[in-house]
Amino acid sequence: MSSGQETIPGVALTWRARVADYLSLERNVVIASAAVFLIGLGEELWKKFLPKYLEHLGASPAVIGLYGTSEDFFDAVYQYPGGWLADRAGRRRAFLVFIAIASVGYLIYLLSPSWPWVFVGLGFAMAWHSMASPAIFSVIGDALPKSKRAMGFTLQSILKRVPMVISPLIGGALIAGIGIMRGVKVGLTITLVLAAMTAVIVLAINIPVQAGEVINIRGVWRSFHYALKRLLISDILIRTCEGMADIFVILYVTNVLRISVAQYGLLVAIQITTSILIYIPAARIADRIGRKPFVIATFVCFSLYPVAVVMSSGFASLVVAFIIGGLREIGEPSRKAMIVDFARADLRARTVGLYYLVRSITITPSAAIGGLLWKLAPQVPFITAGVIGIIGTLVFAATVEERYAS
Numbered sequence: 001m002s003s004g005q006e007t008i009p010g011v012a013l014t015w016r017a018r019v020a021d022y023l024s025l026e027r028n029v030v031i032a033s034a035a036v037f038l039i040g041l042g043e044e045l046w047k048k049f050l051p052k053y054l055e056h057l058g059a060s061p062a063v064i065g066l067y068g069t070s071e072d073f074f075d076a077v078y079q080y081p082g083g084w085l086a087d088r089a090g091r092r093r094a095f096l097v098f099i100a101i102a103s104v105g106y107l108i109y110l111l112s113p114s115w116p117w118v119f120v121g122l123g124f125a126m127a128w129h130s131m132a133s134p135a136i137f138s139v140i141g142d143a144l145p146k147s148k149r150a151m152g153f154t155l156q157s158i159l160k161r162v163p164m165v166i167s168p169l170i171g172g173a174l175i176a177g178i179g180i181m182r183g184v185k186v187g188l189t190i191t192l193v194l195a196a197m198t199a200v201i202v203l204a205i206n207i208p209v210q211a212g213e214v215i216n217i218r219g220v221w222r223s224f225h226y227a228l229k230r231l232l233i234s235d236i237l238i239r240t241c242e243g244m245a246d247i248f249v250i251l252y253v254t255n256v257l258r259i260s261v262a263q264y265g266l267l268v269a270i271q272i273t274t275s276i277l278i279y280i281p282a283a284r285i286a287d288r289i290g291r292k293p294f295v296i297a298t299f300v301c302f303s304l305y306p307v308a309v310v311m312s313s314g315f316a317s318l319v320v321a322f323i324i325g326g327l328r329e330i331g332e333p334s335r336k337a338m339i340v341d342f343a344r345a346d347l348r349a350r351t352v353g354l355y356y357l358v359r360s361i362t363i364t365p366s367a368a369i370g371g372l373l374w375k376l377a378p379q380v381p382f383i384t385a386g387v388i389g390i391i392g393t394l395v396f397a398a399t400v401e402e403r404y405a406s
Contacts, residue, residue: 028091028143029152031205032136035095037159038198039102039128042191044167046184049175050109050118053184059115070119074126076360080217082131083353086138087346090209094135094349095202101127103195110188128195134352141340141348142207147287149340150294153333154283158276165272220350228342230399231295232355235335236362237392238302243366245306245385248374252309253318256378263315267322274326283333291334292402298331299396303389306382 046053051064059067086094105125112118140152175183215223224232253259253267286294301324308321343351370381 032139033156040163042194044163045171045187057115078130079356080353083134083349086135086349092205098132134349137352138349149337150283150333153336154279225342234396241385241389244370271322271326275329286334294331294334299393301328307386310382
């Protein structure tokens with residue numbers, strides 16, 4: 001009996017060590033990824049249903065559209081301040097600040113008597129989604145060697161997407177049972193509880209603040225490696241491709257191809273499942289042979305996805321298109337790892353924040369342009385997006401040398 005007890009712990013420890021090494025399960029990375037998972041688990045309960053919540057609070061379709069634009073705006077402008085705080089105050093303190101600010105937003109959503117208050121809440125609630133992003137990148141860059149960072153981003157990406165599959169189903173069932181107002185309020189209450197749990201968890205992050213020179217945003221831009229600037233240019237083109245078409249996919253699938261909303265939901269589930277399945281093997285190989293082939297593969301899939309959607313004639317062909325949509329994630333951990341690889345250690349979070357600030361601001365008009373092209377014909381924004389995506393892919397393949405992408 002005693003002998004068996006001694007053997008089993010040894011075997012279990014060896015197995016855990018091997019799994020931890022394979023998946024790059026460094027403690028700080030696991031904690032940051034768990035934080036993403038927990039708050040995502042709460043937010044996804046109500047996030048997809050917030051437009052209906054606004055409608056019930058008296059908002060018009062134009063106001064709901066303005067809410068979406070405001071969300072994109074905050075997502076852009078919060079990135080750099082979040083990175084600045086993470087670099088200056090440290091990762092742990094920054095996470096706690098972001099959680100506290102976001103929780104104020106959730107509380108305002110919960111208590112909103114009318115739709116203008118939801119806009120006030122948005123200014124706070126976006127602190128986690130946008131401000132925390134550079135800090136999460138930086139934890140992976142701080143805690144893992146270059147050879148394991150793609151796998152680190154894979155863990156974070158998987159834990160970010162699992163709630164996207166689970167929570168909307170729970171939130172939808174909740175809303176179907178008790179109504180949109182009460183359902184969203186219950187979801188927000190759960191989110192506040194999960195945010196408090198997350199705050200306790202992130203207290204265990206232990207990454208020392210790296211003292212660096214006082215530097216402004218221009219100095220951070222000057223610190224960008226020229227290969228990172230080239231990656232940014234190609235990434236802007238690829239995200240323009242995405243922004244121009246993605247928002248119209250549901251309209252094309254349901255209005256033009258006459259696929260039901262329920263079938264569309266199944267297609268989205270297929271897409272997310274595809275992403276989750278390819279993350280680990282792709283990241284493992286990328287950490288061994290280099291990142292460039294996987295980033296190129298991701299950019300190719302971004303380009304092909306909108307074209308595959310408009311070439312579809314029914315549900316079966318749409319399944320293929322949405323699998324291609326899922327494969328867009330095959331090189332995303334590698335792309336994120338490249339950004340971290342290029343960043344100076346003492347400017348890591350600010351570099352990530354500035355990268356995403358520039359990218360997000362630049363691609364903001366994409367959806368509006370796609371809407372204008374849709375008026376010409378529903379297929380036009382998708383084909384145009386595909387062409388722009390191919391250009392972005394070629395820019396990356398031609399300008400970012402292999403030695404900087406490995």
